[in-house]
Amino acid sequence: xxxxxxxxxxxxxxxxxxxxxxxxxxxxxxxxxxxxxxxxxxxxxxxxxxxxxxxxxxxxxxxxxxxxxxxxxxxxxxxxxxxxxxxxxxxxxxxxxxxxxxxxxxxxxxxxxxx
Amino acid sequence: xxxxxxxxxxxxxxxxxxxxxxxxxxxxxxxxxxxxxxxxxxxxxxxxxxxxxxxxxxxxxxxxxxxxxxxxxxxxxxxxxxxxxxxxxxxxxxxxxxxxxxxxxxxxxxxxxx
Numbered sequence: 001x002x003x004x005x006x007x008x009x010x011x012x013x014x015x016x017x018x019x020x021x022x023x024x025x026x027x028x029x030x031x032x033x034x035x036x037x038x039x040x041x042x043x044x045x046x047x048x049x050x051x052x053x054x055x056x057x058x059x060x061x062x063x064x065x066x067x068x069x070x071x072x073x074x075x076x077x078x079x080x081x082x083x084x085x086x087x088x089x090x091x092x093x094x095x096x097x098x099x100x101x102x103x104x105x106x107x108x109x110x111x112x113x114x115x
Numbered sequence: 116x117x118x119x120x121x122x123x124x125x126x127x128x129x130x131x132x133x134x135x136x137x138x139x140x141x142x143x144x145x146x147x148x149x150x151x152x153x154x155x156x157x158x159x160x161x162x163x164x165x166x167x168x169x170x171x172x173x174x175x176x177x178x179x180x181x182x183x184x185x186x187x188x189x190x191x192x193x194x195x196x197x198x199x200x201x202x203x204x205x206x207x208x209x210x211x212x213x214x215x216x217x218x219x220x221x222x223x224x225x226x227x228x229x
Contacts, residue, residue: 033217041158042220043217044219045218048215048216055215056214090158090159100214103149104151104161104214104217106159107158108157115208
């Protein structure tokens with residue numbers, strides 16, 4: 001088991017609502033990445049935070065936003081939920097000064113269902 | 116476009132036999148390459164990575180992977196499969212100089228039968 005914890009584990013929302021997902025990174029890790037994993041697909045990169053600054057973003061619309069706190073925990077916010085947002089959302093943390101090639105430690109994810 | 120391909124949705128192997136899970140990639144520059152494994156209802160777990168140097172990389176649980184630059188491949192291998200190796204395997208690439216963004220393949224379901 002990694003030291004990355006995500007909450008909640010499951011969530012059901014309706015279309016148009018807003019949601020906040022939370023992630024506590026492993027102790028000593030300064031980088032947090034968020035991924036969306038649709039059923040039967042590989043994870044897709046949403047964005048990454050390195051020492052509280054956004055360090056890269058994938059092809060997701062602006063209604064996906066994030067935050068990293070001074071203790072390196074993180075939030076993912078999604079506004080105006082759409083049915084296609086239904087997926088497993090994975091948080092991953094890593095240590096070191098080179099996020100490009102550090103191994104990621106993943107949490108178990110938050111399963112979001114949008115009805 | 117940058118991409119990772121895992122051509123087999125499923126690989127079936129008998130316990131004790133060698134296994135190979137295939138991965139090819141398409142990115143510019145020299146990428147960093149990874150393999151992760153996902154067990155049911157769990158997050159992904161790191162297996163191994165290639166950064167530079169020896170083309171044969173050894174990782175966790177007896178797995179290894181061979182980097183082939185000319186074929187742009189990074190196949191995962193194990194000499195003797197175990198039933199407990201049954202899981203979903205993901206190949207991923209971190210393009211050079213793009214922060215920590217990982218591009219994942221669609222995954223390969225490995226089934227090891229006794």
